[in-house]
Amino acid sequence: MSLDRVRLARAYLSRVAEPPAPALAAFVAEEGPVRAAELVKAGKVPSSVEGQTSARRAEDRAADDLRRVAEVGGRLVVPEDDEWPEWPFNALVLAAAQGLRCGLAPLALWVRGKANVAELAERAVAVVGSRAASGYGQHVAAEFGHGLAEAGIVVVSGAAYGIDGCAHRGALSAGGVTIAVLACGVDVAYPAGHAGLIARIPERGLVVSEYPPTHTPARHRFLTRNRLIAALGDGTVVVEAGRRSGAKNTAASTSALGRVLMAVPGPVTSVSSTGCHDLLRSGEAIAVSTVAEVIESTGRLGVDLVESTRRSETTVGPPQGDAVRVHEALGLVGGNSADVIAVESGVALSTVRALLPALEMAGLAERVDSGWKRSHAQDRCGDA
Amino acid sequence: MSLDRVRLARAYLSRVAEPPAPALAAFVAEEGPVRAAELVKAGKVPSSVEGQTSARRAEDRAADDLRRVAEVGGRLVVPEDDEWPEWPFNALVLAAAQGLRCGLAPLALWVRGKANVAELAERAVAVVGSRAASGYGQHVAAEFGHGLAEAGIVVVSGAAYGIDGCAHRGALSAGGVTIAVLACGVDVAYPAGHAGLIARIPERGLVVSEYPPTHTPARHRFLTRNRLIAALGDGTVVVEAGRRSGAKNTAASTSALGRVLMAVPGPVTSVSSTGCHDLLRSGEAIAVSTVAEVIESTGRLGVDLVESTRRSETTVGPPQGDAVRVHEALGLVGGNSADVIAVESGVALSTVRALLPALEMAGLAERVDSGWKRSHAQDRCGDA
Numbered sequence: 001m002s003l004d005r006v007r008l009a010r011a012y013l014s015r016v017a018e019p020p021a022p023a024l025a026a027f028v029a030e031e032g033p034v035r036a037a038e039l040v041k042a043g044k045v046p047s048s049v050e051g052q053t054s055a056r057r058a059e060d061r062a063a064d065d066l067r068r069v070a071e072v073g074g075r076l077v078v079p080e081d082d083e084w085p086e087w088p089f090n091a092l093v094l095a096a097a098q099g100l101r102c103g104l105a106p107l108a109l110w111v112r113g114k115a116n117v118a119e120l121a122e123r124a125v126a127v128v129g130s131r132a133a134s135g136y137g138q139h140v141a142a143e144f145g146h147g148l149a150e151a152g153i154v155v156v157s158g159a160a161y162g163i164d165g166c167a168h169r170g171a172l173s174a175g176g177v178t179i180a181v182l183a184c185g186v187d188v189a190y191p192a193g194h195a196g197l198i199a200r201i202p203e204r205g206l207v208v209s210e211y212p213p214t215h216t217p218a219r220h221r222f223l224t225r226n227r228l229i230a231a232l233g234d235g236t237v238v239v240e241a242g243r244r245s246g247a248k249n250t251a252a253s254t255s256a257l258g259r260v261l262m263a264v265p266g267p268v269t270s271v272s273s274t275g276c277h278d279l280l281r282s283g284e285a286i287a288v289s290t291v292a293e294v295i296e297s298t299g300r301l302g303v304d305l306v307e308s309t310r311r312s313e314t315t316v317g318p319p320q321g322d323a324v325r326v327h328e329a330l331g332l333v334g335g336n337s338a339d340v341i342a343v344e345s346g347v348a349l350s351t352v353r354a355l356l357p358a359l360e361m362a363g364l365a366e367r368v369d370s371g372w373k374r375s376h377a378q379d380r381c382g383d384a
Numbered sequence: 385m386s387l388d389r390v391r392l393a394r395a396y397l398s399r400v401a402e403p404p405a406p407a408l409a410a411f412v413a414e415e416g417p418v419r420a421a422e423l424v425k426a427g428k429v430p431s432s433v434e435g436q437t438s439a440r441r442a443e444d445r446a447a448d449d450l451r452r453v454a455e456v457g458g459r460l461v462v463p464e465d466d467e468w469p470e471w472p473f474n475a476l477v478l479a480a481a482q483g484l485r486c487g488l489a490p491l492a493l494w495v496r497g498k499a500n501v502a503e504l505a506e507r508a509v510a511v512v513g514s515r516a517a518s519g520y521g522q523h524v525a526a527e528f529g530h531g532l533a534e535a536g537i538v539v540v541s542g543a544a545y546g547i548d549g550c551a552h553r554g555a556l557s558a559g560g561v562t563i564a565v566l567a568c569g570v571d572v573a574y575p576a577g578h579a580g581l582i583a584r585i586p587e588r589g590l591v592v593s594e595y596p597p598t599h600t601p602a603r604h605r606f607l608t609r610n611r612l613i614a615a616l617g618d619g620t621v622v623v624e625a626g627r628r629s630g631a632k633n634t635a636a637s638t639s640a641l642g643r644v645l646m647a648v649p650g651p652v653t654s655v656s657s658t659g660c661h662d663l664l665r666s667g668e669a670i671a672v673s674t675v676a677e678v679i680e681s682t683g684r685l686g687v688d689l690v691e692s693t694r695r696s697e698t699t700v701g702p703p704q705g706d707a708v709r710v711h712e713a714l715g716l717v718g719g720n721s722a723d724v725i726a727v728e729s730g731v732a733l734s735t736v737r738a739l740l741p742a743l744e745m746a747g748l749a750e751r752v753d754s755g756w757k758r759s760h761a762q763d764r765c766g767d768a
Contacts (some may be wrong), residue, residue, distance in 0.1 A: 016730075017730055018709055018729065018730030018731070021730075050732070051732045051735065052730070052732075054732040054733065055726035055727055055729070055730055055731055055732050055733060055736075056727055056730055059727065136651055136653070139653070140652060140653070218709075218712040218713075219708070219712060220708050220709055220712060264652055265649030265650060265651075265652060265657070265660075265661055265664065265671070266649060266650070266651060266652070267520055267649075267650060267651055268524060268648055268649060268650070268673035268674070269520070269523070269524070273649070274673070276649075277649055277671050277673045280649065280664055280671040281670060281671040281672070281673070281677065283667075286665060287649070287661055287664040287665040287671075288665070289652035289658070289661045289665070290652070293665065
């Protein structure tokens with residue numbers, strides 16, 4: 001199966017359903033992208049997939065979309081590519097397996113910029129916040145963006161007005177690298193006032209989206225997009241957020257994905273900081289006042305000095321659904337191969353393959369010579 | 385044993401040793417105050433007590449001190465009195481038993497003001513912070529003092545410049561009650577610039593100290609005093625504190641005594657808030673932004689009605705509802721046909737047809753000649 005055919009199939013699939021489309025994702029995992037695309041086009045799909053794809057299935061613009069993205073210096077990155085951010089997106093796979101709404105990895109990623117997606121995501125932190133930011137918030141976002149970039153950390157944000165824009169610009173001003181995750185096609189400059197910024201980011205960094213070219217933003221797309229911002233960073237810093245800010249949605253996704261959630265304190269007299277203070281008060285977020293504290297909080301063991309004590313509190317709960325069945329099928333003493341686990345569990349092989357690394361991350365499975373076995377951390381599952 | 389003799393004995397004991405004097409306290413607990421005072425005067429004490437009392441044992445100014453405090457409208461409150469704050473000081477007794485430095489209840493309490501000490505301490509919160517407070521910190525301290533007093537809560541603080549003074553004044557401005565705990569005699573106006581404030585507090589509230597009249601403040605006395613501030617409140621709010629502020633000492637005592645420690649967030653660009661942010665980051669303190677949150681955090685079960693508006697307000701996840709997507713695909717000016725809406729939204733045509741009348745009923749969509757458009761109620765969706 002050539003990678004070109006896979007890419008064409010995934011380009012089609014990325015347009016045929018509105019993300020998140022869990023039934024389609026499961027179908028693609030089971031059938032493989034090329035066959036899944038053929039079956040969707042032919043309408044030969046289970047009713048759950050039918051519901052998600054019937055409206056657009058006749059519309060095959062895959063080749064056009066790939067041409068269009070190439071015109072703006074972009075490409076489609078697919079899970080079959082080496083640069084697919086497997087590790088960051090595993091958290092989405094695991095979350096989806098647990099039935100969390102913020103779960104589900106994208107079927108493909110439309111990308112502008114030459115940088116390698118997986119490499120950039122290796123050491124990245126999301127910096128997000130309100131569009132209606134105060135001067136204080138804008139200042140802090142720019143400082144954090146600058147400082148993180150200086151420390152060699154990629155700044156992930158959403159290219160919106162306010163905090164997002166300041167975080168991107170701060171990173172650029174330090175000669176650093178930043179990733180903008182859009183809620184529209186990567187060829188669409190939204191917001192319009194950030195067209196220049198969005199054009200500059202791919203020079204060293206990336207503009208990415210799960211939406212195909214020409215897709216325009218919509219409210220639900222911002223919310224769906226937020227999970228990717230959360231997944232691509234080791235942690236998320238909320239610089240400023242009103243009580244009902246979209247940034248609080250990114251914050252919720254960050255926690256659900258087991259990433260480190262941080263919030264910047266601000267004046268209690270400022271409504272722009274209310275959301276941050278709520279996150280601090282509830283204990284969901286760790287307070288960060290400096291770039292050094294952000295690095296300390298998100299540090300990976302062995303890379304940075306301090307591993308946040310609170311990180312363990314955000315560990316994901318017991319696995320659910322397919323994950324449970326896969327977990328049950330793991331060897332108790334020796335390892336089982338993925339094929340054996342698939343048969344044992346009745347879960348599609350591709351899903352098994354996607355879930356095993358996620359279970360490993362959760363400390364529930366470990367790789368041994370003969371395949372996969374349960375890790376001792378299984379006790380943490382309790383009565384799951 | 386008359387209460388007068390006890391009071392005279394404790395007046396003597398309160399001057400004979402520099403607090404905290406754990407050996408003397410233990411000796412008094414064992415022998416009773418009257419006999420302990422006689423033995424101390426006679427020098428017939430264990431060597432540990434001898435060390436704490438030898439320098440001043442010949443100096444018996446108990447009667448003079450009682451006369452002096454009466455002249456400024458005060459009195460000496462002793463553990464044998466009904467108004468002794470038994471319950472608040474129990475934490476000090478317990479902490480002393482654990483060998484904590486911030487432990488040890490005072491031998492007696494010099495008090496100015498007519499109010500009953502135990503009654504006032506029944507529902508009190510300490511509000512403390514830096515002397516070198518910012519305008520922001522002073523504003524918040526005054527607001528918190530005012531708001532707590534309005535809620536019928538006694539504001540405890542240390543009468544210092546900066547945060548302390550603003551907290552007291554805030555309470556007074558609400559016609560409320562406040563307690564100033566001094567690190568000197570209650571007849572000594574320190575700091576001098578707060579002489580007027582310290583004179584006003586006893587009109588409804590109390591000025592208290594474990595130091596006898598005429599005692600002047602000293603650095604170690606402020607630290608010793610801080611444990612009483614922490615003990616008299618159900619909790620302590622640190623409004624502003626530099627990294628080495630004395631308020632952090634009060635904060636440490638608060639935690640050690642098992643009281644609720646709270647910190648007010650502030651701009652991360654302000655050094656005056658560094659201490660507060662350290663307390664939040666380490667998890668020692670709970671973030672409080674409003675008086676309601678202070679009351680919620682310190683509230684005793686059954687006494688306060690927890691304001692839980694925020695609790696229920698869980699962050700919105702990505703709206704999975706097809707209805708949202710259909711709504712997004714409605715025409716803004718003219719109408720869109722159901723087919724167009726299906727393609728735009730990626731929702732199956734049959735679902736679109738089912739949802740449109742429902743959206744219409746909800747006031748979110750309206751039928752026009754050319755199809756369906758958003759109704760004016762769209763504003764309720766807010767922007768992403």
